[in-house]
Amino acid sequence: MKKLSSAMALLLMASGCKSISHQELGSELAATTASVPDASFPHLGFAQQPSYLANNAVILTFDDGPDVENTVKVLDTLKSKGVKATFFINSNNFTDLNNDANAQALVRRMISEGHLVANHTVDHPHLPTLTATAARKELDGVEAVVAKILGQSSHPLTLIRAPFGEPFQDNDGLTLNGHDAELANVMKAKGVHVGWNLDAQEYNCQSSHQNSATDEQNCVYNTLINGLKKPGQGAYGVILMHAVHSSTAAILPKFIDYLNANGFVIKTTEDAVRGKYGKSSAEVLGGAASGGVFPPPAGTITKLTVGQTIRVVSRFSGKCLDNKDGLKTDNNPLQLWSCTPNNANQFFTVKSTHAGLYSLVNKTSGKCFDLLTGASSNANPAVQKTCSTAASQQINPVASIQSAFTFKLVSDKTCLAIKGPSLDDGASLHTWTCSADPQEQWYFVAL
Incomplete structure (x- = not known):
């Protein structure tokens, strides 16, 4: 105008x-x-x-x-x-x-x-x-x-x-x-x-x-x-x-x-x-400087139930774990994106592995949360792959703060973190040394 x-x-x-x-x-x-x-x-x-x-x-x-x-x-x-x-x-x-x-x-x-x-x-x-x-x-x-x-x-x-x-x-x-x-x-x-x-x-x-x-x-x-x-x-x-x-x-x-x-x-x-x-x-x-400015969303749960469908929401950015472009191929990146209702790219079904560990199955692709390689080093990108018993698909959710969790990965050697860290849509995810930083903290939100 x-x-x-x-x-x-x-x-x-x-x-x-x-x-x-x-x-x-x-x-x-x-x-x-x-x-x-x-x-x-x-x-x-x-x-x-x-x-x-x-x-x-x-x-x-x-x-x-x-x-x-x-x-x-x-x-x-x-x-x-x-x-x-x-x-x-x-x-x-x-x-x-x-x-x-x-x-x-x-x-x-x-x-x-x-x-x-x-x-x-x-x-x-x-x-x-x-x-x-x-x-x-x-x-x-x-x-x-x-x-x-x-x-x-x-x-x-x-x-x-x-x-x-x-x-x-x-x-x-x-x-x-x-x-x-x-x-x-x-x-x-x-x-x-x-x-x-x-x-x-x-x-x-x-x-x-x-x-x-x-x-x-x-x-x-x-x-x-x-x-x-x-x-x-x-x-x-x-x-x-x-x-x-x-x-x-x-x-x-x-x-x-x-x-x-x-x-x-x-x-x-x-x-x-x-x-x-x-x-x-x-x-x-100032979001990056203060970090962790996002309170628990409505529907946040503090315990995973096998078979339940959830969103995974970043405490750092308030954005959702997302299957990029909804593809069904192995090694397709997992990213963060603004949470939207009825978006199956952001829905994950909880599956039990063993001894308190879980895998997350994407609703759109039927593939599991995984890492690009099986390495326990930093900067290993988060992707989806065909579900298996691989250690890289096994998540150990550890209670952190304010109903949030950290995701310990690859035999608890590293944690899921936001690369950058970025607050933008399309932010990449990777492994990093476990810490109490908000970019490594996640909410489980029941659907």
Whole structure:
């Protein structure tokens, strides 16, 4: 959506929109001397050519969804083209996400198909018209609804985009002061703010071509390709689009074809965060430093029962043990991925071996948790293999802390750990020297 200026946002306060009064805002500003240098506020800015990305890198982001018409078409196109994107969602904008089962299914689909779900506030307000407390509630509300949808006790959304980019677009690269600084601190406590480097401007195209859907679609498409041109000639980086516009859904297949035909490489928002900060958004927030921030999910059990089907959830990242791509082949990697309901790639049946040891059989493949080699050394990757009596398939779960367990492997020589450790979807797993670190701690969650 085309942003409004900060001056316009202040005028909205006087017009009775959902906002705080001049008096309340004045009191809030008088009570603070906050100042946040741009360098200390984690965000991806608005420059057309970001220095932390290659000049052929593009990142597809979609705001304002989900809706049950156009978001579906966008997802269908992304799936058919094999492209991953980021969806900055509202929980009370085009749909009431808290109560709309069809919209909730779309969020689950986004996650299950490998997209990133990010926070765009509950109501899509002009943040400069809200108190810092109200702005925080706008972010908390989306997190709560997403956690409810995904069936997890915690699902932090560490990528954020302020509606209209306010107030950060006007201050990109500058020191933020007063109320803007307070809003920056709200964002900073929740994750990395994501601006954009090219705007599809669907709203402008819609208003200027009200009588012709074809002209509106051409307007959006031409805005994008004229902005990008060829690698090194125009803008690149994060592209702002809107999942709720029919014009966007209509031109997306052709636009992706243009990107592929002209040497652009489609990346993810997390790639951009890593390009700028050298780590994921969760790590920027402090997840890697503090570790173990995820409490036991609902349904956590403290004893395995043979024949029971469970999820295995990381205490470090809150993500689930997952059979990568649902393949049924030996040596297919096991990874971590955002937990999603009804995803059999993340379901494991408990099988007894002997003397208190267990094996885990993946529901999709029928194969067992195993290690790439039988070695007891560090950095032995976790994979699946045909079930056998091999020692590398035998897990000794040892109670650790807060209902979590460590997985002792290969005759208790090493433990299952997250490589890196990474908080990202697709994080690899391997053996490592046993310790009390959260990246080696796991919850068993009954289905």
